Amino acid sequence: MTAKSHSKIRQSERAKYNKEYFENFYWAEDFPRRKHYKKFNYNDPTHEKRFTFLSCLLMKYFDFHTFLDAGCGMGHIVRKLLTEGYDCKGTEASKYALEHYLSDLRKRGIVYRAGLENLPFKDSEFDLVFCSDVMEHIPFFDIEASIRELIRVTKKYLLLSINLDHPYEYHPTILSRNTWESLFLKGKELKQLKSLTKKIQNDCQRKYKEYEFFLFKKVS
Numbered sequence: 001m002t003a004k005s006h007s008k009i010r011q012s013e014r015a016k017y018n019k020e021y022f023e024n025f026y027w028a029e030d031f032p033r034r035k036h037y038k039k040f041n042y043n044d045p046t047h048e049k050r051f052t053f054l055s056c057l058l059m060k061y062f063d064f065h066t067f068l069d070a071g072c073g074m075g076h077i078v079r080k081l082l083t084e085g086y087d088c089k090g091t092e093a094s095k096y097a098l099e100h101y102l103s104d105l106r107k108r109g110i111v112y113r114a115g116l117e118n119l120p121f122k123d124s125e126f127d128l129v130f131c132s133d134v135m136e137h138i139p140f141f142d143i144e145a146s147i148r149e150l151i152r153v154t155k156k157y158l159l160l161s162i163n164l165d166h167p168y169e170y171h172p173t174i175l176s177r178n179t180w181e182s183l184f185l186k187g188k189e190l191k192q193l194k195s196l197t198k199k200i201q202n203d204c205q206r207k208y209k210e211y212e213f214f215l216f217k218k219v220s
Contacts, residue, residue, distance in 0.1 A: 006141055010115065013139055016170060017094035022074070022101075051076035053207060054132070059084065061200055062157055064127035070116055070150060071134030074101040078110065089126070091119060116146035124155040124218075135180070136163040136171040143173060143183065151189050151218065158190065159200075160214045180214060190216035 001009075055077050058067075065087055069077050072090030074097060081088045090111040092098055098106060098113050105111040112120050116131070116138060129150055138146055150158055167174040175183075184190055197215040204211050 001141065006139075009139055010142065013137070013172065014093045014095070014115070018096045019100075021170070022094075022096065048076065050208060052080060053204075055080040055084075057200065057204060058128065058130065058159075060203075061196065062128050062159075064156070066126045066128070066155070068119075068121070068126040068129045068153060070119065070129060070131040071137075072102070072111060073097060075105050075111060077130070077132075078105065082110070089121070091116070115142065116149055117142040118145075119149045119153050121153045123152055125153050127155050128157045128159065129154040131158070131160045133161055133163060135160060136166075136173055138173055140173045147183055148187070151184075151187065154218050156218060158184075158216045158218070161211045162214060163210075164212050177212065177214075184214065184216055189218060189220050191219050193217055 067086050067088045069090040072078050072092050078088045078090040091114040093115045102111045114120050193215045197213055201213050
């Protein structure tokens with residue numbers, strides 16, 4: 001494909017994350033028995049609890065000051081960590097999310113409009129980079145560039161959750177755990193922290209079984 005073709009597909013994929021998605025389809029794949037009008041969305045109180053739990057998980061397991069939420073959705077985690085005194089930034093590719101949920105954070109220079117394949121930050125800018133349920137939403141041709149960018153901007157830790165088993169309209173890239181691990185470790189700039197990954201996984205699965213965590217530490 002040409003760069004022009006990639007750009008067209010990228011724009012088409014990002015346009016899916018509109019009002020309909022945020023108000024009706026968020027985490028829908030985890031609740032297949034629910035009727036359409038009862039599916040959770042970003043404003044659902046249950047998901048507010050989810051993001052609070054994830055924020056506490058980050059603070060519990062990592063010593064960090066600078067933080068990036070790459071693909072921050074409505075910005076729940078960024079907002080919560082800001083109130084705890086962390087130096088936070090976020091990126092989001094959805095125009096709808098930026099206009100309807102993140103406009104205040106964008107005006108303050110905290111959240112930026114950007115895809116993972118081109119992050120607007122300096123090398124090694126963040127102690128901890130978090131990327132939760134984003135990689136599976138990216139077209140395959142942008143995966144390697146997105147991985148390079150996530151590695152580039154982290155100084156210490158890179159924590160991701162990636163959906164491994166639900167291909168549908170919003171998940172154009174579904175890969176196995178081994179494939180994802182090999183892609184992140186390909187450049188030898190990261191090492192896996194398997195023991196800590198297991199602790200985080202076990203802690204999270206007491207409440208939210210759907211997460212598949214990947215944790216890396218930058219070594220070069």
